[in-house]
Amino acid sequence: MHHAGMAGDVVSARSPTAVRALIFDFDGVILDTETPLFESWAEIYRQYGCQPLTVEDWARELGGKDRGSAPLAILAENVGIEIDRQKVLRARRAYGQQLLAREAIRPGLVEWLTEARRRRLPVGIASSSSLLYVVRHLRRIGIYEYFDAVLCCAPGIEPKPAPDLYRLACEALGVKPDGALAVEDSPNGIAAARAAGLRCLAVPNRITENLDLSQANVLVDSLSGITLEAVIALVS
Template sequence: MAIEALIFDFDGLLMDTETTLLDSWRWEWRQHGLELDETGFFADHGGDVSEARYAALAAAVGASFDRAASHARRTAYRERVHAGLGLSPGIAAWLGEATRQGLRLAVASSSGSAWVRAHLARTGDLSRFEVVACGDEVAAHKPDPAVYRLALARLGLDASRAVAFEDSPHGVEAAQAAGLRCVAIPNAFTPEARYAHADVLLPSAATTILSEVLARATRSKSRSNS
């Protein structure tokens, strides 16, 4: 069945906000003369876990910790970094190729709509996407497939007519649970071995043209159905 749409995760896939998130927390711990323990920093689910991270920092700092001041300082730092952040390598070329091929584009993210839309608007890419489905519009975050099902519903397409693109193992699980073929580009914080369930695994969007990626995804699905 012909592919009509591509559905992209946002954080870590379209834009590397995962690295800036980790960097902002490292930076904030260092403002207190401390070093962040990065073990398990990225949870195996989508959504915001900031409160747990602030609680850990508060426990390390002690009674002098000012949560409001810490949050304001950290987010201001991250916003300065984001001012120069663009699409991940190779993504712009993929989006251009998709447009030339007449493919429809969507986003399915566990992050909030305001966050996703603001970043894509800042880089001038929001108008490329016909559909934006986000975590604050569904009851559960990835690996639950709800946000992918929402994107498909808004596209008016069956899952067999779309391909998802993800950077995390739980994102791949969410896409496949929604019935989608999924191309994985592993983020820098997760071992590649955890992406064995992806239909296609790539080191970067810059290594392969989109038409070849989609051909590989289609062949992978055909083999799994045989």
């Protein structure tokens, strides 16, 4: 795995390894939805007199699909009294939405999207979240029109780490997987991209920076610290 900053040769567009499309994960890559989720659960835990999970425990325990249900189960176990689960979930959601509304698009992303458009690279999203949720947020932060395809979980489509979403995104963009670059923030996402045959750039956030992202081809601290052109050179 390269860490950003290593020299790479720019490969001509005729090369079979040239990057012909970009596919982004949504949660944690485009918008930091992970921190509001973590912080809103921490607040609920405090309200019920429980010690919140640390960022490290949260990332390790809930790096997969269980983020929706596991925190509630852990809370119910630790409180020792019967809790109104629906009330807890409503409060968590309301608080989480307040926090999420304050989140800006992640640094460097607009520059990357602008550069992709200038290079005429098709751009997609592959997300284990719901289509309604992803599109709503893309519209809210004003970048929906940059994306040529948005692939999300639906009946018959396995969530990450299964490769389904990335394979479908490549089909929708009209590229072979070996011609696409995935941008991910978690081990599950990287595994999905690699299993589908894509090269992968990892750009962790506060929640995922403690996880093992070594299966990515390139790891960067932030998209704002490196250009799309430089990353294409590295992975080519």
